[in-house]
Amino acid sequence: MSADLPGKRPALALLAAVTAGTPRHLADEAACRFDPELHTGPDAFADEPADERAAREQVAREVCAGCPVWASCLFSALDMRPASGIWAGLTPEELREMAAPVSPDAVRGVA
Ligand code: SF4
Numbered sequence: 001m002s003a004d005l006p007g008k009r010p011a012l013a014l015l016a017a018v019t020a021g022t023p024r025h026l027a028d029e030a031a032c033r034f035d036p037e038l039h040t041g042p043d044a045f046a047d048e049p050a051d052e053r054a055a056r057e058q059v060a061r062e063v064c065a066g067c068p069v070w071a072s073c074l075f076s077a078l079d080m081r082p083a084s085g086i087w088a089g090l091t092p093e094e095l096r097e098m099a100a101p102v103s104p105d106a107v108r109g110v111a
Contacts, residue, residue: 031067038063040085057086064089 074088
């Protein structure tokens with residue numbers, strides 16, 4: 001693997017290239033600015049039934065899909081590693097999987 005890839009995270013290197021020169025602070029353009037709770041869920045201490053949560057997160061993912069700052073949001077989320085919510089259409093678990101190092105065997109299709 002190339003020593004040029006930061007922390008063995010090719011997704012971050014790719015996103016850095018894609019978003020180079022893009023202002024990181026684009027909250028004014030974020031599609032979720034009208035209803036942030038759609039992405040975060042209700043009060044953290046309130047119970048949210050699983051079916052309601054799944055439906056809410058699906059709508060949040062659809063909002064993200066049309067967001068003009070999606071790439072910058074994904075880059076920031078991969079960097080911040082949020083513990084909850086939907087970020088750039090992904091859950092924290094999905095973000096962790098995306099940022100996980102890739103083994104050389106997996107790249108070669110051996111693993
Ligand atoms: S991609 Fe989704 S979470 Fe990120 S700013 Fe846009 S709407 Fe908000």
